[in-house]
Every structure is written in C-alpha cells, then in structure tokens.
Amino acid sequence: MDREWNDSQPIYRQLRDRVVAMILDGVLKEGDPLPSVRNVAAEYRVNPLTVLKGYQQLVDEGLVETKRGLGIFINTGARKLLLQGERQKFLAEEWPRVHATIQRLGLTPDELEAAAKRRSSSDGAQSKTAESNPLNKER
Amino acid sequence: MHEMGDGTVMQISLRVTSRGNALVHEMKEAGTADDPARYDHPLTMLYLDGDRLLLTHYCDAGNRPRMVARTSTDGKTVEFDFLDVSGGTQFGHMHHAVFTIIDANHHSEEWSYMMPGDKLVHAHFDLKRTQ
Numbered sequence: 001m002d003r004e005w006n007d008s009q010p011i012y013r014q015l016r017d018r019v020v021a022m023i024l025d026g027v028l029k030e031g032d033p034l035p036s037v038r039n040v041a042a043e044y045r046v047n048p049l050t051v052l053k054g055y056q057q058l059v060d061e062g063l064v065e066t067k068r069g070l071g072i073f074i075n076t077g078a079r080k081l082l083l084q085g086e087r088q089k090f091l092a093e094e095w096p097r098v099h100a101t102i103q104r105l106g107l108t109p110d111e112l113e114a115a116a117k118r119r120s121s122s123d124g125a126q127s128k129t130a131e132s133n134p135l136n137k138e139r
Numbered sequence: 140m141h142e143m144g145d146g147t148v149m150q151i152s153l154r155v156t157s158r159g160n161a162l163v164h165e166m167k168e169a170g171t172a173d174d175p176a177r178y179d180h181p182l183t184m185l186y187l188d189g190d191r192l193l194l195t196h197y198c199d200a201g202n203r204p205r206m207v208a209r210t211s212t213d214g215k216t217v218e219f220d221f222l223d224v225s226g227g228t229q230f231g232h233m234h235h236a237v238f239t240i241i242d243a244n245h246h247s248e249e250w251s252y253m254m255p256g257d258k259l260v261h262a263h264f265d266l267k268r269t270q
Contacts, residue, residue, distance in 0.1 A: 011179050
C-alpha cells in the first residue's frame with residue numbers, strides 16, 4: 001500500500017479505500033485476516049485510532065467481521081458486495097466525467113484498449129516489487 | 140509518550156500558551172516529520188470558559204467538536220462530554236475524551252470517535268513523561 005495520503009478525505013477513509021482495493025484486486029481474499037491495528041499503525045505511522053476508524057467503517061459496510069480474541073477477517077461475499085457497490089459508484093460518479101473526456105478527445109475504443117493493455121503490462125512489472133506490502137506481512 | 144506492545148510509539152505534547160489561557164495538546168506518531176499536510180497530527184486546545192473547562196479538537200475529518208469537562212471527586216480524572224461541533228460531520232467526529240492522572244509522570248487518555256451511523260470507536264493511550 002502506498003504510504004502517501006491525500007487531503008481529499010480523512011486518512012481513515014483512505015485506509016478503508018486501500019483495503020477495499022486490495023479485496024477487489026484479490027490481494028486480500030475472503031476469510032483472510034486483516035493485519036492488527038498496531039501493525040498498521042506502526043507500519044504507516046498513523047494514529048491507532050485512525051486505523052480503528054478505518055476498520056470500523058469496513059465492519060459497518062459488512063465487508064469484514066470481528067472475531068473476538070482472534071482478529072478481523074474478510075467476510076464471505078465481501079468481494080461480490082464490493083463489486084456491486086463500486087460498479088454503481090463508478091458508473092454514477094466517475095464514468096460521466098471519463099466518458100465526457102473520451103468524447104472530447106475523440107479517443108476510439110481501439111486506442112483505449114491499447115492503452116489499457118500497456119497499463120496492464122506495466123502494472124505486472126511493478127507488482128513484482130510490491131511484495132513488501134504490510135497487509136501481507138501477517139499472513 | 141505512549142508505547143504499544145509492538146513498539147508503536149505515539150507522542151503527545153502538552154504545552155501552555157497564550158499567557159496561561161490555553162493548553163495545546165498535540166498528538167503524533169513518533170518519527171513522523173512535522174508535516175501536517177502529510178500526517179495526521181490532531182490538535183486539541185483546552186481552555187477555561189467561565190467556570191467550565193472546554194476543549195476544542197481540530198480533526199482531520201475537517202470538523203471541530205467542543206467538549207465540556209467534568210471531574211471526578213478525587214480530581215484525578217477529567218472526562219469530556221460532547222457539547223457541539225462546527226464543520227461537516229459526514230466522516231464522523233471526535234465525541235468523548237477521558238484524561239486520567241496516574242502520577243506526576245504518567246497519565247492515560249481515552250478518545251472516542253463517533254463514526255457515521257453513530258457507532259463509537261475507542262482508543263486508549265498510556266503515557267509517560269519523557270521530558
């Protein structure tokens with residue numbers, strides 16, 4: 001996970017978004033434990049309360065559950081639940097702006113697909129250097 | 140300074156300012172640069188308002204809750220209850236705080252945050268004086 005935070009929303013929300021991205025990407029799988037609050041706080045140098053808030057947000061959304069004495073685990077069906085929500089969110093909030101830009105620039109489907117393929121191969125190369133991900137450390 | 144079991148260290152500074160009219164409480168993670176744009180270093184101001192002790196917490200959620208104090212009979216615990224908040228609360232807000240004096244070099248703090256949907260999240264810090 002990136003250690004940089006932006007100022008568009010509180011850090012706990014950005015932490016939540018990063019865990020969500022890792023679930024969607026399959027880095028975190030259903031049944032996997034989330035790293036401890038202390039581990040994340042230490043790794044990212046954030047307030048433990050900030051991590052707790054991020055985790056509570058995930059609990060409230062039904063994506064993870066707390067098992068007393070054991071930790072916090074990704075719920076069964078979390079990815080499917082997320083995909084539904086994130087797809088709707090993308091189509092409602094982001095797609096209109098992206099679509100408008102595509103139209104404005106006159107980009108063709110072939111150009112977009114080629115750009116996506118270039119990005120995919122670039123991401124594949126980068127992922128080889130991403131094994132220091134702290135959310136994987138405890139697993 | 141608060142040290143967790145795995146070595147996570149939180150630093151809290153308390154300093155008097157404004158010729159004794161306010162106490163500044165700053166919380167940061169040990170080792171982080173003093174860069175408020177990059178790190179969450181929440182700031183709280185404590186001050187007297189008539190016969191009341193108030194605090195205003197400046198949160199990275201973008202709001203400023205005020206809380207009013209009540210003290211325990213032995214004077215060692217000061218508990219702050221939510222009074223009001225300015226700024227948006229779509230991301231929740233700090234809601235409650237308890238300061239407990241253990242001795243001249245130790246105190247604890249308990250902070251409670253009200254999440255959207257009205258669920259409270261608590262964090263406890265045991266602190267020891269470093270200077």
